[in-house]
Amino acid sequence: MLDPTHESNKNLKAPTISFVVSVALTFIVYFLAVKNIIVLQPLTFTLLGLGILQAIVQLVFYFQIANEPKPRWNLMSLIFTVLVLIVIIGGSMWIMSNLEYNLMPSV
Numbered sequence: 001m002l003d004p005t006h007e008s009n010k011n012l013k014a015p016t017i018s019f020v021v022s023v024a025l026t027f028i029v030y031f032l033a034v035k036n037i038i039v040l041q042p043l044t045f046t047l048l049g050l051g052i053l054q055a056i057v058q059l060v061f062y063f064q065i066a067n068e069p070k071p072r073w074n075l076m077s078l079i080f081t082v083l084v085l086i087v088i089i090g091g092s093m094w095i096m097s098n099l100e101y102n103l104m105p106s107v
Helices: 013-035 040-062 071-103
Strands: none
16 A cells, blocks of 8 residues: 655656556557568667667656665666676577577578
8 A cells, every 4th residue: 555655655757657658669669560660670770779768768767766865876786787688688699699500501
């Protein structure tokens, strides 16, 4: 249950904006992917850009990354998260590239 005296529960404007924008971006990504409006390579970069935009919206509005008394800790945790994502995504891409190279027959 929400505590009306707690400061974070008084203002629901930012999470509401974040939710609406995130749902809109999700529908845009889904529509672009399903309808094949854009060809493959520009579609990939468009979807990647919209995903990054959605992550920024989530961080700013929902997690309120800038409204913290000690933003240095937020910055360090954000940098750590980005590094972990780079390692996971980069490692996955490297593994898939090696699998494709080693397992696909030469024509």
